[in-house]
Amino acid sequence: MDADGQSWKGRQRLAHGAAASAVILLAAVWVWPGVAKLLPVCPIRVYLGVLCPGCGATHALLMLLHGHLRDAARFNALFVLLLPVALWFAGECYRRAVSMRKFEWPKIPAAAVYSLLAAGFVFGLLRNVA
Numbered sequence: 001m002d003a004d005g006q007s008w009k010g011r012q013r014l015a016h017g018a019a020a021s022a023v024i025l026l027a028a029v030w031v032w033p034g035v036a037k038l039l040p041v042c043p044i045r046v047y048l049g050v051l052c053p054g055c056g057a058t059h060a061l062l063m064l065l066h067g068h069l070r071d072a073a074r075f076n077a078l079f080v081l082l083l084p085v086a087l088w089f090a091g092e093c094y095r096r097a098v099s100m101r102k103f104e105w106p107k108i109p110a111a112a113v114y115s116l117l118a119a120g121f122v123f124g125l126l127r128n129v130a
Contacts, residue, residue: 012097012098014097015094015097015098016098018094019094039058039059039062040058042054042055050124050128051124051127051128052124053078053120053121053123053124053127054076054079055076055127056075056076056079057075057076057079059072059075059076060072060073060075060076060079060080061079061083063075064080064083077123078119078120078123082116089106092106093105093106
C-alpha cells in the first residue's frame with residue numbers, strides 16, 4: 001500500500017478506467033451532433049457581460065473533434081494553443097500512475113505557471129477590447 005492507502009494495482013485500474021471513460025465521452029460527443037445545445041453557459045459572461053479566458057473552450061473542443069481547426073481557434077484560440085500542453089500533462093500523469101510504485105505529480109516550473117496565468121489574463125483582456 002502507498003502512503004495514501006491505495007495499492008499500485010488499484011491505482012493502475014483507476015487510471016485505465018479514467019482514460020477509457022475519457023475516450024468514450026469524447027467519442028460520444030464527436031458522434032452526437034446535438035450536443036452543442038447542452039453545453040453550459042459561462043456565468044461570467046451571463047452576469048458580468050464579458051468573455052472570460054475560458055469562454056468558448058467547450059465549443060472549440062467540439063470543433064477540434066470534428067477537424068475544424070479554424071473554427072476552433074475562432075471560439076477560443078488560447079485553448080487551441082494550450083491543448084497540446086494539457087494533453088501532454090494528462091498523458092504524463094497517466095504514464096506515472098500506471099508505471100510508478102509511488103505516484104508523483106509532474107513538476108511544473110513556477111515560471112511556466114506564472115506565464116500561463118499572464119497569458120490567460122492578457123487573452124481575456126484582448127478578447128473583450130477587440
